[in-house]
Amino acid sequence: MSTTNAGAEDAPWVDGNALAGPLGEIMGADFTVAELTCAGCRTTRPLAAMRVFDRAPGLVARCPHCEHVVMRVVRTTGRFLVDLRGSLVLSLPVPQ
Amino acid sequence: MARAAVPGRLTWQAATVAATRAETATARTLVLDVDGWTGHVPGQHVDVRLTAPDGYTAYRSYSISSAPGPDWLEVTVQAVTDGEVSPYLVDVAEPGDQLEIRGPLGGWFVRRPADPRPALLIGGGSGVAPLMSMVRAAMNPTRLLYSTRSPSDALFTSDLATARAAGDGLVAVTHVYTRVAPPGWPAPPRRLDADALSRVAWPRDADAVAFVCGPTGFVETVADLLVDIGHDPANIRTERFGPTGG
Numbered sequence: 001m002s003t004t005n006a007g008a009e010d011a012p013w014v015d016g017n018a019l020a021g022p023l024g025e026i027m028g029a030d031f032t033v034a035e036l037t038c039a040g041c042r043t044t045r046p047l048a049a050m051r052v053f054d055r056a057p058g059l060v061a062r063c064p065h066c067e068h069v070v071m072r073v074v075r076t077t078g079r080f081l082v083d084l085r086g087s088l089v090l091s092l093p094v095p096q
Numbered sequence: 097m098a099r100a101a102v103p104g105r106l107t108w109q110a111a112t113v114a115a116t117r118a119e120t121a122t123a124r125t126l127v128l129d130v131d132g133w134t135g136h137v138p139g140q141h142v143d144v145r146l147t148a149p150d151g152y153t154a155y156r157s158y159s160i161s162s163a164p165g166p167d168w169l170e171v172t173v174q175a176v177t178d179g180e181v182s183p184y185l186v187d188v189a190e191p192g193d194q195l196e197i198r199g200p201l202g203g204w205f206v207r208r209p210a211d212p213r214p215a216l217l218i219g220g221g222s223g224v225a226p227l228m229s230m231v232r233a234a235m236n237p238t239r240l241l242y243s244t245r246s247p248s249d250a251l252f253t254s255d256l257a258t259a260r261a262a263g264d265g266l267v268a269v270t271h272v273y274t275r276v277a278p279p280g281w282p283a284p285p286r287r288l289d290a291d292a293l294s295r296v297a298w299p300r301d302a303d304a305v306a307f308v309c310g311p312t313g314f315v316e317t318v319a320d321l322l323v324d325i326g327h328d329p330a331n332i333r334t335e336r337f338g339p340t341g342g
Contacts, residue, residue, distance in 0.1 A: 014336055015205075015334065015335055015336045017204065020201035021143040030202065030203040032201075032205075036126065041270070042125075044206050
């Protein structure tokens with residue numbers, strides 16, 4: 001995934017897929033299939049289809065439709081913080 | 097998820113490098129032995145973590161390129177100049193070395209082998225890695241369109257030839273070269289365009305699913321082209337690398 005020949009001109013984001021590891025560690029479930037409803041434009045899509053900016057202190061997921069921030073994930077020394085103020089609804093499939 | 101264990105906290109597990117295979121001058125496949133590994137769904141990735149003697153850690157995500165199976169997996173890594181993790185994996189790691197992995201990860205960019213829908217897989221550069229897992233596990237009609245700068249940049253050259261021959265017509269592979277084509281190649285080098293896509297795309301009524309993986313710009317372009325030629329956006333799954341990850 002993060003191995004690429006792309007030049008520096010390539011877009012500076014990855015997919016929500018990249019959040020599978022950190023969120024899996026925090027939540028104990030696969031959150032890439034969670035559907036988030038963006039508080040900015042009210043469109044709904046899986047976290048895997050959001051844009052994730054990972055070249056920052058923390059991980060920031062933005063809606064590809066309106067660029068509104070839908071999730072922030074930050075790790076401090078002793079805690080994980082997940083900020084969901086940019087999402088109206090987070091829905092997860094019932095575990096089979 | 098392919099985890100057979102009771103769902104719980106995802107943890108880092110020890111992995112041992114069992115073997116390495118050069119794919120190109122700057123990419124290689126690592127075979128990793130992992131106790132208790134139960135397999136994965138084609139398309140999933142693992143996070144690989146390295147720890148320096150002073151305790152500093154760095155992790156990167158790598159797609160699983162092998163077919164699903166227990167006890168071991170393969171990741172294929174392209175060395176990134178100035179990267180923190182990939183140069184070690186491509187140039188330094190040897191059989192017997194230990195690292196840590198977390199996974200398998202991601203339940204969205206996956207093709208379950210039993211999914212009856214035909215698939216169009218489109219890979220750019222090392223973005224072919226998760227698609228290779230899908231090809232190896234294919235039980236239903238699968239077409240791979242693989243874009244590289246030149247033949248010497250192509251990963252899995254012999255594996256793809258084997259898959260094509262063994263697939264009994266199930267697997268078709270088309271190469272696109274963007275800068276240098278092999279001698280006698282029928283087309284001049286060019287970027288992937290609507291024409292090349294149209295020639296490998298499934299008919300509109302085939303209910304085909306498309307998986308696109310590669311650098312972010314490549315994925316954006318290909319996803320748009322697919323919609324332009326009539327592919328249902330709801331049946332396009334993408335995985336973008338972003339800028340050089342390391």
